[in-house]
Amino acid sequence: MPIHEKSLIRPENLRTHEKLTIDGVDVSGHWSTFIESRVITDYNEALEAEIAALPGGENIHRCWQCGSCTNSCTVNAIEPRFNPRYWIYLIRMGLESELLRDKDIIWQCVSCHKCTYACPRDVVPEGVMKATAHWLEMKGHTATSPSMHFDREFTEQVVARGRIEDVEVLRGFFKRTRQPLMQDWLVEIAWRIAKRLPVKWGLKSAFSLLRKPRTRGWAKARRAIEDYIHAQEEEHEKALHIGKPQSRPRAANENAPVSRPSAAE
């Protein structure tokens, strides 16, 4: 439901008592239905600072709530609950519990950047969506998303060897997301490609898969990149007040189920 059509009374805010007597009057059942207050009783200034500390979130404080991002959004067109304007507001006011209600939708941003080009204040809402998804994951509110798994597999290969092997990226991705490698559609693609590919190429990629070649002289670059990544990670964890034990959310979440689109909800 788009937020402007949202019911003011949420089912979970209804409180009904099976047995209740007030001042001698029996108000059991429907008569004792109370609605929990929707009043916002405080702002939490820390939430905006946390999102702003993550890459993409830097300009969140510029937002003036015009709604251009939501209006132009690809995902909003098919999932009306996907509302960047609204989440930006929740973050700015520090309404964390409200934000968490939408934690399984936020990461669905497809990074098309339509919002980036529509935003009159250069907030870069796409970046804010990315930062927010990142924040949700770092705080342990969501499991690692499939695209995040993919990015990590890709990045780790690049960092390790200065290059990737397509097949290995796919294999790693399926492993991380606990999917079988032998998927019908994939086998079909591989088969069709193999039929048309010169034999020489097939041999070359099989060889690469086994030998895992590196970019020449990569070691130095690798150290520099790793240092940078670690420095960044530490900075982000500090900004989010996350202690060391939680500092490898990847490992911690490895066994968690992978979140999937929930359009049917």
Added chain:
Amino acid sequence: MSKPILIVGGGPAGLAAAHALGSIGQKTVLVEKADRLGGAPILTGYAKLVPSGQWAKDAIGGMVARVEANPAVTVRKSAIVKTFSGQPGAFTATLSDGAIIEASAAILTTGFTHFDSVNKPEWGFGTFPDVVTTSQVEQMISSGRGVRCPSDGRKPKRVAILLCVGSRDRQIGREWCSKICCTVSANMAMEIREELPDCHVYIYYMDIRTFGLYESDYYWKSQEEFKVKYIKARIAEVTSDGKQLIVKGEDTLVKRPITIPFDMVVHAIGMDPNVDNMTLSAVFGVDLHRHGYIARKDAYGAMGATSRTGVFVAGAAAGPETIDDSIAQAHAAAMSALAAGRNQILQAAE
């Protein structure tokens, strides 16, 4: 040379008119009710002005010094005009101090009166000491004391600025926008953040009217560089839980009621018509606008003309106005008055 031109009110507009006429050798008599020249920025004690960033005491103080040193200007402080008669080229005014002035024309630069927040009791002014007005915060800054809660002198950690206090409100008969308070509030929010970086400033608005170039220099800058937060809500009530102020209203963007604790609440007060306008209208025989300001005769005729030929108006006397526009209007009215004193009517757009 003809008779002097009478200028009533020694604020930015009156000072500008006296200076403009004095600089071409035209004699003027500047009548000011208060015991000092300078108008609202000096009498109230504003801090740094929009858009120059200069301290009011320097910028407007400079105008005062210039006028007081001008031999063509006769200044009469602590005086008002009691009677005014005659026609263009030959007016006679009597002052409260007994002086009689022959004048060829007159310019009313009598300015405005600050809205008195006591007239909106639901917003807590006069009940809770930490509810203050923009005028008071200007004074805290210009005096060098800094922004402090009046109740106990502590530095506020969270400040709310409520816009449109005494403007845009039919309940209290004020159907105008005071034009400058959005920009003044954005400027003030930045000054607070500058002095107290740990203090969060929230501005509650219905619309943000930082017109023209003030958009980027005040509204955007306050958000982008100073992280001032803007919330679309017209506050219903300011109360207290005994420790802090509680601001109640509806956050219209998330459709949720709010009751938020604050250390200090600032009313961005509007510019009422001068409380003297009924008297001024009777003495000078000029019509008032239906909201109580001195009415302009038309938009494109003689600049600053009122319903009475030979009597002109400029600045906040004719409606909410900024200092720079008050000054520009005063120059235009000075030109009109000069021509009228010579029995010419100078149409601006003929």
